[in-house]
Amino acid sequence: MDLMEPIDAEVVFQFETFIKVYKSGKVERLIGTDIVPPTSYSVNNVASKDVTISPEKPVSARLYLSTNIKKDEKLPLLIYFHGGAFCLCSPFCALYHNYLTSLVSKANVVALSVDYRLAPEYLLPAAYEDSWDAHAMVLNLG
Template identity: 55%
Template sequence: MESNTSEIAHEFVPFFRVYKDGKVERITGTKLIPPCIDPQTGVESKDTVFSPENNLSARLFIPKPTNRDKKLPVLIYIHGGAFCIESPFSTLYHNHLTTLVNKANVVAVSIQYRRAPEHPLPAAYDDAWAAIQWVASHAKGDGPEPWLNQYADLDRAFIAGDSAGANIAHNMAVKAGVSGLVGVKLVALVMVHPYFMKGEPDSLIKFIFPSNQGSEDPRINPASCDAGRLELSKLGCSRVLVFVAGNDWLRDRGLSYYEALKGSGYSGVVDLVETEGEEHVFHLFNPEGEKVEPMLQQFVSFIHQV
């Protein structure tokens, strides 16, 4: 008997539904925008494949031509969306990276990763590391992407992300510290409203990360398990900036991460910025809000401290 595509097998609102025939329907985060030259800022973007085997691309951003007269810091950005929605090509992230590149005067590499539930975690972690390795392949100026060869200073690399992307960014900084990263000098990690667990994983994580190790998995619970706290001390960068929002349901988890990192023996500098009265990733959903500009200026100032 054929399955009925209208029958829902699993549902995680507002993210996705899985139907009994295997079809996945994403509920939000599906609006896309092509690369372009932004008419307001002059920031230029384009897409380039970094993983042909998994059909993954990065969206690259460079500042307006008058700001490209010297090598620029590199911002490797990992989008959020609970590991299962959004992409570098979605309107939210395209617009956000355009703004960041214009304000910070950096080259940005906004990376795509395979999303759950079709590709359960740890696929996203593997893809993010592959993207970083791809960026590193341009260290001698002869990599496959001309923009990185011409404009990117890989001795001044930042990795950043929001929500689930901040989780992935943290794990990439851990991997860089533990395994080493040749070709890129990772100077700092920026985490915006990071998505971590406290205690046992929730139902979404259990579904999209079936191989997780529960409350003792350092990838999702770095502040509250022994392995996670040990990894914090080994982050492969010298500075960390953590953003939290006062009305965010993840606020306490971001604060726990900040406190755990400070107490871990990590030798670098750790900063915390809290935006009171705001919700999770408010800067993406309301980019014209009065508290967005101060937040972005703190982000930019952190980059310019190098």
């Protein structure tokens, strides 16, 4: 390594075209980083909102609500955990946001998509603990 080369330039681990870990500890995700905002307006009769599950860890989620429900109508709740092998993506990336908007519209459910902590910054069982925190939050809201 050239002495003038920044420390972030040295890759110590690379997983195909998905993730790079640098000597400095910096993690670069190569997919699933296209973040989209929640929709306060109705898209496919669904609005979404970001909520905090645990500010200490930090763990958050995106809540998807149908805008086509009747007053006092109760809907089933789907708690959703995105794919990505516990190291990629989030509920805020376009892929999962669009999928859940469509799912909530068609299935007539409320969905909570959990943004669990990702490896390698947070090793397992951190993601499992975050899923339990999401379940506990839902149960406490009753």
